[in-house]
Amino acid sequence: MDECYKPETVEAKWQAYWTSEGLHKVQEDTSKNKYYLLEMFPYPSGKIHMGHVRNYTIGDVVARYKHMRGYNVLHPMGWDAFGMPAENAAIANKTHPARWTYDNINTMRQQLQRMGFSYDWDREIATCRPEYYRWEQWLFLKMYEKGMAYRKESYVNWCETCQTVLANEQVEAGMCWRCGKPVRQKKLAQWFFKITDYADDLLVHCDLLSGWPDKVVTMQKNWIGKSIGAEIRFPIENSSQYISVFTTRQDTICGATFICLAPEHPMVLELSANTPQSAAVTAFVDRISMQDRSVKGIEAYDKEGVFTGACCINPMNGRKMPVYTANFALMGYGTGAVMSVPAHDQRDFDFARKYSLEIIVVVQPEGSVLDPSQMTEAYTGEGLMVNSGDFNGQKNTEALQSIADYLEAHDLGKRTISFRLRDWGISRQRYWGAPIPMIHCDACGIAPAPESDLPVVLPEDADLLEGGHSPLPTLPGFMNVVCPQCGAPNARRETDTMDTFVESSWYFQRYCSPHYHDGMFDPRAVNYWMPVDQYIGGVEHAILHLLYSRYYTRVLHDMGMVSYKEPFTRLLTQGMVCKETVHCPTHGFLFPEDASSGKERLCNICHQPVTIGRVEKMSKSKKNVVDPNILLQKYGADTTRLFCLFASPPERSLEWSEQGVDGSFRFLSRIWRLSTAWLPYIQHVSAFDGDMGSLSPEHRELHKKIHQTIFKVTTDIEDRFHFNTAISAVMELVNMMYGFSASDSSPELARMFRLAIESVVLLLSPVTPHIAEEIWHELGYSSSIFMATWPTYRPEALVKDMLLVVVQVNGKLRSKFTIDADAEDDAIERQALADERIVKCIAGKTIRKVVVVQKKLVNIVV
RNA sequence: GCCUGGGUGGCGGAACAGGUAGACGCAAGGGACUUAAAAUCCCUCGAUCCUUGUGAUUGUACGAGUUCGAUUCUCGUCCCAGGCACCA
Numbered sequence: 001m002d003e004c005y006k007p008e009t010v011e012a013k014w015q016a017y018w019t020s021e022g023l024h025k026v027q028e029d030t031s032k033n034k035y036y037l038l039e040m041f042p043y044p045s046g047k048i049h050m051g052h053v054r055n056y057t058i059g060d061v062v063a064r065y066k067h068m069r070g071y072n073v074l075h076p077m078g079w080d081a082f083g084m085p086a087e088n089a090a091i092a093n094k095t096h097p098a099r100w101t102y103d104n105i106n107t108m109r110q111q112l113q114r115m116g117f118s119y120d121w122d123r124e125i126a127t128c129r130p131e132y133y134r135w136e137q138w139l140f141l142k143m144y145e146k147g148m149a150y151r152k153e154s155y156v157n158w159c160e161t162c163q164t165v166l167a168n169e170q171v172e173a174g175m176c177w178r179c180g181k182p183v184r185q186k187k188l189a190q191w192f193f194k195i196t197d198y199a200d201d202l203l204v205h206c207d208l209l210s211g212w213p214d215k216v217v218t219m220q221k222n223w224i225g226k227s228i229g230a231e232i233r234f235p236i237e238n239s240s241q242y243i244s245v246f247t248t249r250q251d252t253i254c255g256a257t258f259i260c261l262a263p264e265h266p267m268v269l270e271l272s273a274n275t276p277q278s279a280a281v282t283a284f285v286d287r288i289s290m291q292d293r294s295v296k297g298i299e300a301y302d303k304e305g306v307f308t309g310a311c312c313i314n315p316m317n318g319r320k321m322p323v324y325t326a327n328f329a330l331m332g333y334g335t336g337a338v339m340s341v342p343a344h345d346q347r348d349f350d351f352a353r354k355y356s357l358e359i360i361v362v363v364q365p366e367g368s369v370l371d372p373s374q375m376t377e378a379y380t381g382e383g384l385m386v387n388s389g390d391f392n393g394q395k396n397t398e399a400l401q402s403i404a405d406y407l408e409a410h411d412l413g414k415r416t417i418s419f420r421l422r423d424w425g426i427s428r429q430r431y432w433g434a435p436i437p438m439i440h441c442d443a444c445g446i447a448p449a450p451e452s453d454l455p456v457v458l459p460e461d462a463d464l465l466e467g468g469h470s471p472l473p474t475l476p477g478f479m480n481v482v483c484p485q486c487g488a489p490n491a492r493r494e495t496d497t498m499d500t501f502v503e504s505s506w507y508f509q510r511y512c513s514p515h516y517h518d519g520m521f522d523p524r525a526v527n528y529w530m531p532v533d534q535y536i537g538g539v540e541h542a543i544l545h546l547l548y549s550r551y552y553t554r555v556l557h558d559m560g561m562v563s564y565k566e567p568f569t570r571l572l573t574q575g576m577v578c579k580e581t582v583h584c585p586t587h588g589f590l591f592p593e594d595a596s597s598g599k600e601r602l603c604n605i606c607h608q609p610v611t612i613g614r615v616e617k618m619s620k621s622k623k624n625v626v627d628p629n630i631l632l633q634k635y636g637a638d639t640t641r642l643f644c645l646f647a648s649p650p651e652r653s654l655e656w657s658e659q660g661v662d663g664s665f666r667f668l669s670r671i672w673r674l675s676t677a678w679l680p681y682i683q684h685v686s687a688f689d690g691d692m693g694s695l696s697p698e699h700r701e702l703h704k705k706i707h708q709t710i711f712k713v714t715t716d717i718e719d720r721f722h723f724n725t726a727i728s729a730v731m732e733l734v735n736m737m738y739g740f741s742a743s744d745s746s747p748e749l750a751r752m753f754r755l756a757i758e759s760v761v762l763l764l765s766p767v768t769p770h771i772a773e774e775i776w777h778e779l780g781y782s783s784s785i786f787m788a789t790w791p792t793y794r795p796e797a798l799v800k801d802m803l804l805v806v807v808q809v810n811g812k813l814r815s816k817f818t819i820d821a822d823a824e825d826d827a828i829e830r831q832a833l834a835d836e837r838i839v840k841c842i843a844g845k846t847i848r849k850v851v852v853v854q855k856k857l858v859n860i861v862v
Numbered sequence: 863g864c865c866u867g868g869g870u871g872g873c874g875g876a877a878c879a880g881g882u883a884g885a886c887g888c889a890a891g892g893g894a895c896u897u898a899a900a901a902u903c904c905c906u907c908g909a910u911c912c913u914u915g916u917g918a919u920u921g922u923a924c925g926a927g928u929u930c931g932a933u934u935c936u937c938g939u940c941c942c943a944g945g946c947a948c949c950a
Contacts (some may be wrong), residue, residue: 213867214867215866215867218945221946223946223948229950330948331948332949345950347950420949535925543945576944657873659873660873668889670902719878724876724886725876725886728875728876729886731885731887738904785910806882808931810930811881811932815916850931851929856882857881
């Protein structure tokens, strides 16, 4: 063993060994318990960033740990390889999305391998390969057959200049992110998955996701957004038609004084036609369609609306109610129509005040009287019913039921449940995605592509067009197809591609049998491996990716393809990797290496002092990034892994610190030196496992510390994934070991040190596998430490023979003493009261009470 | 606005069942080794005060409360981060 710790040598050596031994390849093995550990696969954006490093390090530690605990561990890696950045990069760099994607995959695979992660690379998948997406297309056809995939008109963010649909996050303050021109809402035929069929099931099962963080479960519940209420029909004056509204407050129906329709509501233009309001309504609807409805961050639009010229009749009391169209009514929720009760809904209140509409109180809070003319805000609390005919005097919570009963009995409406969740729009007018396997024929309309056509291959010879719209419609070889139903020669392929969330909704099943040719996955393999026992990824996917995956799994379940409904048993969402920002007055944000180090940091370009900003999520735009490659060169993979885990528990954000990394490197060097110093003495002895009674006090303490450390590390990893405290426990052990000198070692101490060093190396091996492997082999083992068994602690070694008792007076610490572990409570109390310092403390005072906490603490109250 | 988490030394973080607050690491200071430096090893390290002690007081965002005892439980306030945001 080299005198000095040189990670580059050690790491290259063992990575080569692991690969040549095929150490991380796995197969189904029914004689062993399986453990499926999955980290969210990356988008191949170019290079691995610190967020990946952290995510995959956490996963690798768990995978290696579980393997050492005897599980058959599936730990795969692959690429979420379709998506828009490839198209943008291709246009910018005059290359092709496929080329760009595959190049990135190669780079990133190398980086991951350099980190020493224990992936079974034979199972690598890339979702942009036809072997992968053909099965997604196959399932699409099955879903189409069942009505689970369908096409409908829907509003999308549309940029006229770029002739393309924009995702919500591509709309910046109402403008196209690419060309800066205004984005408008356009009606377009799009493909959808009927996730709303599963809304209730997805919601109900939220409560069974006991292995998920509460935060994520709550976010999923809120996203699904179930509301219980009623749908009520309001007849239109002088017409046989009616407007249907959804409300959760049917108790307030007698206070409803007007109706609001979403601007896109089909009745808006119909009602206003041939009225004096017609022109105003058309103008309003046009204007609202230009408003971006999805951008976050800008303040909510002012509530505004226009009278449609028509009125409704309140079915409860015959009141005439004007019908408005208003920007705050959403076509996508409920029925797209709202019964407005200004006295008891803040939005309606604001609207009524603005347009001088009537306000009628129907719920009176107990102990006070609301006067509509004096009210400054809506009253949304509970109270007694007033102005509501037969229902007056009831509690409004009762009226919620009795009015629903009344509406149902008189056929005016019915109880309904509404969900916030909408169907999943999967159409993208994009090139770099999985083609939707459908065909448009002038004669027969829409027809599914025959299964024999699959995969409908995305042509890779396309030239990407400036402006970003898809080249697919311009490719005759792709577009032109014979109609599979009527044989017409002039049918056209669907040119929309699928949302990339579709690929990530089932990849975890593909990993079980990545090379299977006869279906999405081999049922035998999936039955063995699924569900995923532990899923690890960024909290940013807490809603969409996880919800879509849960939905897609249900679809597979209901087709009889899988036996489970929930794909991920346990979920860990790791926090972000953050770093301070550095800002130069002339050069803006600086990369950390572009500012000098030291007390006063200067810009390396202009030598002005820089300002150190807040600690923020690492991002290219703020330049507060650390390149994993540089770290790997300087410190190696083990140090990088160690620091990622040591600096903070996984679910919290991690603040990157250069000095902290130094500290981690120092710790590994300390272990290295300790090993080289002791190896000559311990190489040929066996680890101590004898009688503890005969040990000298120092050796006994060391022995106890070793077993305490094994206990602590095991429980920290097993119960909570708190690697930071596990690592500090090992540091404590190493600190204690530094108190012994190898040169005056006895045979007994040599055996103890053999145990200590083996334990340190085994306990750290999931975190820092390379250095652990090196020392392991130096200890004389010929097979990989990865194949070793996780150490067990001797419970009898943890038994304390002396206890430290803390003595408080009135809850304040005044003294401590040690006493035999088998001392009784009253003996402890007697000794506490006899303690010199305690006697001084309580002199002249009356003891009112003495509390003794079993073998731990005495509190004397005076 | 609503829903989640969080606020502990100069810093990252411990305290996993209400019982010694600050484990471990970083930074800082001191010492040893060295011609010197680096590296390494050892020691000190929340604040204030004094009689320098296994000293006193104070201290886990702030204010109350429950308790013999609260970083931990309850209520209220402030701040920070994340999510949702006209959802009827």
